[in-house]
Amino acid sequence: MQAEVLGEAAPAVNPQEDWFKHCLSSARKFLKNAVVIDNEPFVESKRKVSIDEFRIVAPDDGMGDTTIFEAVVPVELVAEEQEYTIDPHRLDVRKVSDAFAEEGLNCAFVLPDDNDFNEEIVVKRVLNAALISDIVVIDWYLYGDSPNLTRRILKEIALSDVAENGRLRFICIYTGQPVVDQVYMDVRESLGGGGIYVEVVDEGVFFSKEQSYLVTVINKAAVLPSDLPSNLVCSFTRFADGLMPSFALAAVGAIRKNIHHMVTRFDKGLDSAYVANRLITNPPEDVAELMRELLVSECDNAVGLESVADQYLDKEAVEKWLNIKEGEIVSQAYGKKQVDKTLLYLLLKNGIDDKGARTDAGDLISLPGEHRNKVSISLAGDEEKSKEAELSFSRLVVFKREAFGDTKLIGTEGWLPSLTTGTLLRMQDGEARRYFICLTPACDTLRLLKETPFVFLEAVIDDSRYSLILKEEEGNSRGLYFREKHPTLMTYSFLPTGNSQRVRGEQHKPEGGKTFFTFSSTSNQQRFTWLGEVRYARAASEMAKLAGNWMRIGINDSEYLRLIECGKF
Incomplete structure (x- = not known):
């Protein structure tokens, strides 16, 4: 249907796959950094050693002769292929760091030392890192053979987020331990102690749409360090699942991308001009307000330069959304006509005027103002959901x-x-x-x-x-x-x-x-x-x-x- 309305001979597409790619592109624009917390880091080394490196040459004895001593070379160092066994509890930080970099994300590490352990310092460091991170990856057994420290950290992060009136949060429990039901129960209980309540949405995946919280539990042997970042980015698309979320994430991503240029616009050479204008303006506070508006304008310029609204809110994005929601659209009758899929796609293509919509041939499909709320009801699925969405949208616009x-x-x-x-x-x-x-x-x-x-x-x-x-x-x-x-x-x-x-x-x-x-x-x-x-x-x-x-x-x-x-x- 949509191929007929929005384009001639449009190629067949899988709506689910098309929408996932849309959400994934938004997630990639937004995500910039991650922090990994693990107490068993290591760096794998497989350097090959030649026999020459183990020859010791004695100094010239003055007679033009040298003496060469053969050292005993460990067999494993000269083997062509050194066998490497993965310890499921250890974290190869080089592989993790490289994999995040390939995804375009900066990766920081908090690596508690079991031999010099101070719980309060560890908790403080993790909370400081989590405050500025898009993704938090944390080991389940962070100290000894107990998850108690990780459970406390989860609770502390939840308390911090609730105190901020909520924030987008993605946590990955990345563990070498067997992922059993008790781990899932402990994760939910720990977050609940901090005021965050997540529901099971898939195996090892917990989500709260209302509180914008996503938690995944992943075994280190099931997802190798080199594959972890791409796995997490795909999981993050759950936050981008919608026209508004994908637009907001991409818009913030555009500001982040351009932020280093934006700050150069406010050079210290302008200080004297700002102070002078403030001193001779009545009221002087208006000049500070003006500067705040100018900075906001730079953010708007960044969003415009990246064409975020065009890519995530315009006709093509709406078409993808309609395609994915096609099975949820409920036809609404008005008079002898219907607000149905055909009319919705027609409105998307040709727009509306005071009288209604028009077909490609110019024929009028009347849609009086008193019946236009049927469009919202049709898209939402029922009148109650439509009202709830419209009220939330109205509050966003007004306040x-x-x-x-x-x-x-x-x-x-x-x-x-x-x-x-x-x-x-x-x-x-x-x-x-x-x-x-x-x-x-x-x-x-x-x-x-x-x-x-x-x-x-x-x-x-x-x-x-x-x-x-x-x-x-x-x-x-x-x-x-x-x-x-x-x-x-x-x-x-x-x-x-x-x-x-x-x-x-x-x-x-x-x-x-x-x-x-x-x-x-x-x-x-x-x-x-x-x-x-x-x-x-x-x-x-x-x-x-x-x-x-x-x-x-x-x-x-x-x-x-x-x-x-x-x-x-």
């Missing part, structure tokens, strides 16, 4: 940061949210919850020296018709609608925090609960819960809607002329 979503909020410097344009707050008013978005211009939220009023637009709770959707701490979604006509505007005052000259939130870490932030108003002694920060352009759009509604002008022209201008005649 720069979320209090109770997937945004990372805990940094090494103790980050706190600032009250600015687009800040979303919630106030508990008796039994009711009230929601407000800050509309104070960003430039008026800086350089504050005293109590300052902030302007908020109050939202109406409406889970069927909403301007934005947010996730609350209970995990439920809440729809908020901002009224253009008859809006409710409120003003609350706040004090700047310390020497920051900004209003910053206060962090709360309830025991056993999720970290959250609050703002305390001085005007009514009310505490607001911080729910996130709406992207500036989105907040400005709400401000523009209000201004547009208030600036409406009555009839000031010929209605006939107005309709002509709108293209009605």
Whole structure:
């Protein structure tokens, strides 16, 4: 079907293989480094030795003669082929390093010494290395004849990742021990002790899609060191299995590839110009914000140079995704028509206009706006899955940061949210919850020296018709609608925090609960819960809607002329 729609005489392809290659290319662009932790490293040596190397020549005796002594040469050193037996518990670091290099990955090693062992130092080194590594390879028996040290390290890594509000993590247990069920149970239990819960998805493979965690258990004799990196790269494609994941991984890979050029754009020769501009700009903080935006722009340029969006989000990538999902597409009826595979491929090829889709011959297939949600339902498989996906996508589009979503909020410097344009707050008013978005211009939220009023637009709770959707701490979604006509505007005052000259939130870490932030108003002694920060352009759009509604002008022209201008005649 898709061959007919998207191209004439398209060659037959295996959708599964085609999609795997797509995901694999994304994984290869992203992966840059790995760390291997093993306490039994060695370097294989097979150097051939000639008999001449064992001849000892005595110094000239002055008579023009020399004396040659034959040394006893070990038989194994002069053998043409030296037999090499693999010890399943030892790790050939040269082969591992070379194999990773051939895959385009840098490989670091943490090699604990059993004869000079300090558990705390080993754990610290492993955690530091794991923090910056894409792949962590660790031996099961890391000290003595016990997996206890590895189990502790797994728990510590999990705790660290949970504290960061999650991160992509790939761990490989690479062991010479027999891989038995007890090993699998211990791996899951150790990670669970740190708050990561993985499920068995294949033999020796554990995965958590929600927590972005992948763990594989591999026997050293089953997968040789020279084959390990390619095996791991293929396993990593599980993270790239989707249009959005493959795009994100490739985009980050593009930034990583170009990062060394990007930093050269910010040369120290610009220091004096930056300082001068900051000193003569009011407010000066805007210049620092400008530099941050310029660096982000360099990241965007890197993604553009590598054509990431074209390769992973455009028509060809979507076609591969449709091919692989073809069996999961569920036709949806609207009127006498159907949103089915034929229509979906047609929409991909020819696009859509206000009336609907068109065939190659130009014939219209009507698809009114009120039925276009059927496309999402058809692709997701059912209405509930469609709604869940659309809500998550909406939150990604609207929010720069979320209090109770997937945004990372805990940094090494103790980050706190600032009250600015687009800040979303919630106030508990008796039994009711009230929601407000800050509309104070960003430039008026800086350089504050005293109590300052902030302007908020109050939202109406409406889970069927909403301007934005947010996730609350209970995990439920809440729809908020901002009224253009008859809006409710409120003003609350706040004090700047310390020497920051900004209003910053206060962090709360309830025991056993999720970290959250609050703002305390001085005007009514009310505490607001911080729910996130709406992207500036989105907040400005709400401000523009209000201004547009208030600036409406009555009839000031010929209605006939107005309709002509709108293209009605």
